[in-house]
Amino acid sequence: MTNQSLQSAIDRQGSAVEVLRNAYSRPFTFPVTPEFTNWRSEQASWRDSCALLDQSHHMADLFVRGPDATKFFTWIGTNSAAGYQVGRAKQLVAVNHDGYLIGDGILFHLGEDSFDLVALPMLSDWVEYNISSGDWDVTLERDDHSLIRQGDPKLFRYELQGPNALAIIEKVTGKPAPELKFFHMGEIEVGGHSVGVLRHGMAGQPGFELWGPWGDAAGVREQLLADGEEFGITPVGAKGYSSANLGSGWVPSPPPAIFQPELKAYREWLDVSKAGSLGGSFYSTDITDYYLTPYDIGLGRSVSFDHEFLGKEALQRHSEDKRRTKVTLVWNKDDVKDALGSILGDGIPAKYIELPKSRYALYQTDRILKEGETVGMSLDVGYLANEQAFLSLATIDVGHSQTGTEVVVVWGEEPNSRKVQVERHRQVEIRATVAPAPFSEFARGGYRAP
Known part of the structure; x- marks a missing residue:
């Protein structure tokens, strides 16, 4: 700062x-080991076997809880209001007053009026500002990424991606993998630790995202590596991980539209080091x-006009002129x-x-x-x-x-x-x-x- x-x-x-x-x-680099072997072989693992990617360090977690939590995210996000259900996640998309893109992130609906938003600063800062400057009956706890945080993360977050991901989950748990639809959540046990699981996909392959308390991180990782060895599990470092989105088509950091006169107060609140x-x-x-608009970079699937949200009227005009x-x-x-x-x-x-x-x-x-x-x-x-x-x-x-x-x-x-x-x-x-x-x-x- x-x-x-x-x-x-x-x-x-x-x-x-x-x-x-x-x-x-x-x-900007992912604050994890650059390469465990070499990034070419590590890229190959999500196509041929299974990649183990460490997501614990490069994004912020915003834990938002309280009676207005669902109301707030419905207002700030373009996503359908009908999609807010406990046990599901969504790719939250936010726009400014003129319908231009602020950013996107993954919103976990953990419990009644309890959410965890995992996002890069473009969205996490925007959400934090709008909560702090508004009249929302919520609490916010921020656990920043490891380049600026002091100490360990609150949660570990691992990704299993590749054709053998399902087999590894079944070997680790000793039972059939949970039958989860895309972006639905469940719970499994790994090495005696209770672990959250999200049916996910990135790097162009199917997979699972696993998370839990940081104190369990080492034990869960060791169990995954041990049980996944026969299936070719491969730790992937920062170099390989940073390129995974190129195959799946996610644009990680489009320029945020935060420079209108109406947003001067936000720019006065935002430290220049975060810009x-x-x-x-x-x-x-x-x-x-x-x-950019959400439609410019393939985020139109996360737009629904079934509710009132910030920038709705302007975004409707963009939707008619793609x-x-x-x-x-x-x-x-x-x-x-x-x-x-x-x-x-x-x-x-x-x-x-x-x-x-x-x-x-x-x-x-x-x-x-x-x-x-x-x-x-x-x-x-x-x-x-x-x-x-x-x-x-x-x-x-x-x-x-x-x-x-x-x-x-x-x-x-x-x-x-x-x-x-x-x-x-x-x-x-x-x-x-x-x-x-x-x-x-x-x-x-x-x-x-x-």
Whole structure:
């Protein structure tokens, strides 16, 4: 924390774009072991056997309890009011007064008027502010992520993903796996510990999310590894985990729409260190050009107009004018090779491409061109060894969203920003082909089917 508000930083520097584009913040990494073996083999585990991913450290838990808890989340979320049921989770989506996206996270309905929201700061900060500034009869307990929290997490959270996940659950529990529908919750016993379980899916594969008190974390993990050995269970480190969303199609950190005049009080409340950073070739002096609607990145399935919520009227207008849609872009292998190889040549190289995840700002925004005209933004980028493909998740004009359409992604910044993640480099154009999102066939036909 800097004890400087986002609004004061904007007042000093003159614009939100300049604050975010030149933000001084370390590159964000999942605060877990980078690799247990190597990230290529670890990526293969969620396709061939079973990946064990540690989700305990990189998101905040917001525990919200009280008579107004359900009422509050119904008001702040676009999700159907009929979907709030104990024992179920949902992908909570929030928008601002003008119907533009704030963020999304997973909301666990633990008990009557008791919730746990697991989310990145874009949504967790928004929820905390609206509770603290409103007249809601609730209590809020925040357990932040491990990069800023002092001490251990309140809960462990593990993910089992891959074709052998079901078999491992049955071996660990000694009984048939609980028959849970997608995003329904239950309870199992692992090594003598009571463990919550959510039927889940990510990385393009089916699986389960497990959670419980932090004091049980080591024992549960040891039991999973022991019983899962015969099924090829593979611990996955931060590098592999950070790329898992590229196959399942989830955009982890779209730019939040928090810069309208009506939200000045929120920006005065929000520490500038939590505001994030903009990076990439898409550059506009108008911060609203970075705004997205839920429909732009495939979150429309979490929108229902069956209740009153913040931004409803504006979002209804967006729903009638869906200009962009989410796609996967498959980057041209020869152009990627040239960009990677430029660090070995003469002259100024292209922006360095980190593998497997190549995003270098919290809000990655790269320009997509068609015949020289901007037709969208590439938002999250990296390499999947299972596909032997370099991909990005993008939002693109509907007229150019057909599978097989050829476009160009501009990689690198012009001019180079002052972010510490950015070295002196030159922009390059990389050809790309539009593909479905999710890219994984299982995710398209299974848990993320429309």
